[in-house]
Amino acid sequence: MKTTLPEQELMEKGHMACLGCGGALAMRYLLKALGKNSMFAIPACCWAVIPGVFPYSCMDVPLQYVAFEATGAAISGMEAALKAKGKKEGVTVVGWAGDGGTLDIGIQALSGAVERGHDVKYVCYDNEAYMNTGIQRSSATPRGAWTTTTPVGKTRFWKQTNKKNIVEIMAAHDIPYTCTASVAYPEDLIKKAEKMKDIEGPCYMHIYAPCPTGWKYPPEKTIELSRLATETCIFPIYEVTYGKYKINKDIREEKKKPVLEYLKTQGRFRKLDEETVQSLQLYVDSEWNKLKRKVECFGEDK
Amino acid sequence: MKMVLSGNASAAYGAKLARAEVISAYPITPQTKIVEKIADLIANGEFETEFVKVESEHSAMAAAVSASLVGARTFTATSSQGLLLMHEVLHWASASRTPIVMVNINRAVAPPWSVWADQTDTIAQRDTGWMQFYCESCQEVVDTMLILYKVAEDKDVMMPAMLSEDAFLLSHTSEIVDMPEQAEVDEFLGKFEPEQRLDVENPMSFGSLSMPHQYYYEFRYKMAEAMETAREKILDAEREFEKRFGRSYGGLLDLYRCDDAEIVLIAAGSMSSTIRVAVDEMREKGKKIGLARLRVFRPFPIKELRELAKGAKMIGVLDRSFCFGYEGAFFTEVKSALYDMENRPLVKGYVVGIGGRDVTLDVIHDVINDCMVTKDTKDEPFKWIGLKGGEQ
Amino acid sequence: MSDEHEIEYKGYKDLPLSPIATGKSLVFKTGGWRTMRPVIDLEKCKKCGICWKYCPDLSILIVDEYPKVDLDYCKGCGICANECPFDAIVMVEEST
Numbered sequence: 001m002k003t004t005l006p007e008q009e010l011m012e013k014g015h016m017a018c019l020g021c022g023g024a025l026a027m028r029y030l031l032k033a034l035g036k037n038s039m040f041a042i043p044a045c046c047w048a049v050i051p052g053v054f055p056y057s058c059m060d061v062p063l064q065y066v067a068f069e070a071t072g073a074a075i076s077g078m079e080a081a082l083k084a085k086g087k088k089e090g091v092t093v094v095g096w097a098g099d100g101g102t103l104d105i106g107i108q109a110l111s112g113a114v115e116r117g118h119d120v121k122y123v124c125y126d127n128e129a130y131m132n133t134g135i136q137r138s139s140a141t142p143r144g145a146w147t148t149t150t151p152v153g154k155t156r157f158w159k160q161t162n163k164k165n166i167v168e169i170m171a172a173h174d175i176p177y178t179c180t181a182s183v184a185y186p187e188d189l190i191k192k193a194e195k196m197k198d199i200e201g202p203c204y205m206h207i208y209a210p211c212p213t214g215w216k217y218p219p220e221k222t223i224e225l226s227r228l229a230t231e232t233c234i235f236p237i238y239e240v241t242y243g244k245y246k247i248n249k250d251i252r253e254e255k256k257k258p259v260l261e262y263l264k265t266q267g268r269f270r271k272l273d274e275e276t277v278q279s280l281q282l283y284v285d286s287e288w289n290k291l292k293r294k295v296e297c298f299g300e301d302k
Numbered sequence: 303m304k305m306v307l308s309g310n311a312s313a314a315y316g317a318k319l320a321r322a323e324v325i326s327a328y329p330i331t332p333q334t335k336i337v338e339k340i341a342d343l344i345a346n347g348e349f350e351t352e353f354v355k356v357e358s359e360h361s362a363m364a365a366a367v368s369a370s371l372v373g374a375r376t377f378t379a380t381s382s383q384g385l386l387l388m389h390e391v392l393h394w395a396s397a398s399r400t401p402i403v404m405v406n407i408n409r410a411v412a413p414p415w416s417v418w419a420d421q422t423d424t425i426a427q428r429d430t431g432w433m434q435f436y437c438e439s440c441q442e443v444v445d446t447m448l449i450l451y452k453v454a455e456d457k458d459v460m461m462p463a464m465l466s467e468d469a470f471l472l473s474h475t476s477e478i479v480d481m482p483e484q485a486e487v488d489e490f491l492g493k494f495e496p497e498q499r500l501d502v503e504n505p506m507s508f509g510s511l512s513m514p515h516q517y518y519y520e521f522r523y524k525m526a527e528a529m530e531t532a533r534e535k536i537l538d539a540e541r542e543f544e545k546r547f548g549r550s551y552g553g554l555l556d557l558y559r560c561d562d563a564e565i566v567l568i569a570a571g572s573m574s575s576t577i578r579v580a581v582d583e584m585r586e587k588g589k590k591i592g593l594a595r596l597r598v599f600r601p602f603p604i605k606e607l608r609e610l611a612k613g614a615k616m617i618g619v620l621d622r623s624f625c626f627g628y629e630g631a632f633f634t635e636v637k638s639a640l641y642d643m644e645n646r647p648l649v650k651g652y653v654v655g656i657g658g659r660d661v662t663l664d665v666i667h668d669v670i671n672d673c674m675v676t677k678d679t680k681d682e683p684f685k686w687i688g689l690k691g692g693e694q
Numbered sequence: 695m696s697d698e699h700e701i702e703y704k705g706y707k708d709l710p711l712s713p714i715a716t717g718k719s720l721v722f723k724t725g726g727w728r729t730m731r732p733v734i735d736l737e738k739c740k741k742c743g744i745c746w747k748y749c750p751d752l753s754i755l756i757v758d759e760y761p762k763v764d765l766d767y768c769k770g771c772g773i774c775a776n777e778c779p780f781d782a783i784v785m786v787e788e789s790t
Contacts, residue, residue: 001741001756002743003747007756012718013753014718014719014720014721014767019769019770021750025750052715055701055710055714055716055717056719058718058719183748219773224776
């Protein structure tokens with residue numbers, strides 16, 4: 001059989017993720033890239049329960065469950081301790097958190113960790129809401145989405161603000177490497193994870209991880225949906241290496257799909273009116289153009 | 303070797319002697335001199351440690367817990383607001399069974415803003431599963447830090463420990479400290495090498511979800527058991543410390559002239575020194591007063607208190623904090639420890655020094671006089687001494 | 695690393711120091727969650743590896759170069775069937 005990914009698995013079957021979970025796939029791919037010499041800190045999020053109940057775990061690497069806001073601090077402590085014990089060489093310290101634990105409650109510790117320059121890798125799997133607690137909105141929830149704290153109701157109470165751009169926030173910290181990745185493109189994800197592993201210093205990866213339960217779509221569409229997110233330019237795949245921008249999945253203008261195609265696939269966008277859809281299209285276009293301009297100004301050949 | 307050190311500097315040197323491998327701390331008055339001193343020692347090549355200059359106290363404790371789980375001997379320090387901010391992670395530290403040692407400078411909590419001595423911050427952490435020691439002198443700070451690592455890292459204990467110094471009264475007061483010899487300390491403590499740790503050679507998951515029917519309940523019981531074991535381990539460590547370094551602090555309850563005392567005052571922290579002077583003055587006048595200094599608050603010295611209570615007719619408990627809706631914490635716990643006794647002494651509570659209000663010799667004499675007057679007839683369970691606008 | 699062995703603790707005396715999990719999740723046979731099951735037509739299969747690649751539950755095994763569903767763990771999400779470029783996988787009702 002043709003395998004375009006490393007065959008080793010460092011994750012076991014029998015985990016508790018929902019059917020079609022993007023987060024489960026994201027971890028599977030990351031572990032393939034990073035290998036067994038990885039040490040994880042995982043805060044409150046779906047992945048705090050996916051591995052299973054004590055005394056069982058699906059992870060074949062050492063892992064500490066930490067308090068919700070503490071991921072950035074935990075990986076800083078792990079890295080410092082490994083250095084103190086002379087055991088840091090060849091070990092990758094990873095903070096693995098959901099969007100809530102990264103963009104909201106965890107942003108301070110994350111910012112602190114990367115600002116201090118620890119040799120740690122922070123990976124956020126973004127399912128665009130507080131899914132583990134039952135689909136409440138986070139700052140990563142896209143505008144227009146239904147969540148339990150932004151129910152549509154009679155007043156069109158869906159999420160009013162755009163997704164917080166944590167990727168650019170991380171790039172603005174001047175860290176060696178910041179990137180986005182998607183479960184639709186595991187080869188790209190793995191290549192980037194391997195790149196992070198070889199860099200000494202803080203790195204950030206933001207993985208698009210669809211959630212059938214929270215986004216209200218049939219589980220078999222997870223990969224299809226992920227592809228669509230990139231093909232509509234809603235979730236661009238790009239990287240910033242020492243300040244140099246590069247788009248990894250360039251979507252040419254003629255191939256670019258309208259956002260409506262993406263929004264139609266998920267129940268969380270079901271009640272959107274035409275005006276909002278148009279506004280979202282304009283927003284996505286503007287953000288995509290902004291990114292292309294950044295490549296023009298700060299591309300690899302500049 | 304003798305040095306003149308402030309309470310804060312003593313904490314820094316304690317960490318250095320203990321060879322703390324990871325220090326994660328955030329500055330807060332009046333603890334700042336601890337982290338500054340540590341930074342100086344590192345910068346001058348005198349202290350080899352990883353100092354993580356975290357961006358908040360919550361992160362300080364979180365980083366400390368992770369570092370400890372990797373197997374590093376860990377130290378942190380804070381005060382007041384910082385300790386309160388750490389609260390969530392204090393629970394995480396004890397339930398993860400990480401033998402972290404922390405120095406806390408007892409400072410009042412806001413609002414109003416205050417930087418002065420008050421024990422509210424540590425009292426508010428009494429349920430977190432941390433051992434709690436209150437120190438009276440700079441020498442005691444250095445010595446206790448070493449004793450705490452010894453006890454905390456004992457494989458039958460493995461619980462974190464905090465040591466308190468009063469804001470400014472001890473943290474910024476310099477005293478002569480006889481520094482233990484490094485080689486002797488190394489022999490006393492050994493290295494911290496926990497068997498179960500975060501290790502790529504032996505992958506395990508720390509802190510998984512555990513159900514009501516199994517085994518959350520049992521894990522908590524194990525913590526309770528460890529705290530009980532700590533009682534004896536503290537005495538063992540102090541005995542060994544005395545043999546090696548020649549100093550002792552009287553165990554969990556430090557008794558001063560209590561043998562035939564009719565009235566005993568119970569207090570913790572720097573006010574104990576003032577009380578010693580008052581006790582001596584009263585003794586000159588032929589009054590049988592004693593001091594039982596609460597050196598260890600967790601685990602609570604139940605046995606020692608009951609022993610003390612056999613002789614005393616009255617116990618006056620001084621709290622430098624207050625549990626709103628009830629009374630001072632030391633007061634409540636002393637009474638509760640004596641509840642089962644056949645013949646109990648009278649116990650009265652005194653609230654003093656909150657927000658850094660000076661606990662002077664006069665204040666102590668007020669307390670003693672009140673004890674003498676209410677010895678036979680109890681008028682009110684507790685009183686706030688020196689309240690402006692109050693009766694006295 | 696694979697070990698389906700169940701870990702039994704009697705009580706507080708034999709528990710580890712804190713909730714330290716050393717067992718493997720393999721004890722949970724998530725195949726029991728299924729309502730739909732993937733069926734692979736090996737005639738149509740071109741061994742492209744896409745189904746193996748996209749399974750969130752690591753339930754596509756590689757047996758003699760061909761994919762085989764691990765029915766003990768497959769939750770029946772349908773990603774493999776949806777992604778197969780050669781329509782070699784169909785989802786059928788679990789009861790059939």
